[in-house]
Amino acid sequence: MLTLLYVDDEQINLDLMQLTYKRDFMVYKALSGNEALRILEEVEISVMLTDYKMPEMNGLELIRKVKSKYPHIHCMLLTGYDELAIDIDLETRNLISDFVQKPFKKGELKDLLLAKD
DSSP: OOEEEEEOSOHHHHHHHHHHHTTTSEEEEESSHHHHHHHHHHSOOSEEEEESOOSSSOHHHHHHHHHHHOTTSEEEEEESSOGGGSOOOHHHHTTOSEEEESSOOHHHHHHHHHTTO
8 A cells, every 4th residue: 555645735625635535545644844854753654745834844846855864655745836936946845746736636646646645
């Protein structure tokens, strides 16, 4: 079973993700980048889906840290912004497996996640 770490600074989004996909994936939740890093020290994760805009550490900063320590993890960036509107250098862009645009469709995200397993 795919293990997903979902990182978002809004608890309702974390809870909805877990409820939506609890039959499909093992979903771990983190309210911040630092909490996500702590979870990664304890749990083997296949895919990390992180919101872009978060306080303290945004999704890009988190992905950079995760990929430096856990290069095997597929990192996906969830954003309400157009991918081209986010200022990302080429090196960071290459660390991101996929961009997921908000709002997303349940089935499309499920298929995208399953393709990473």
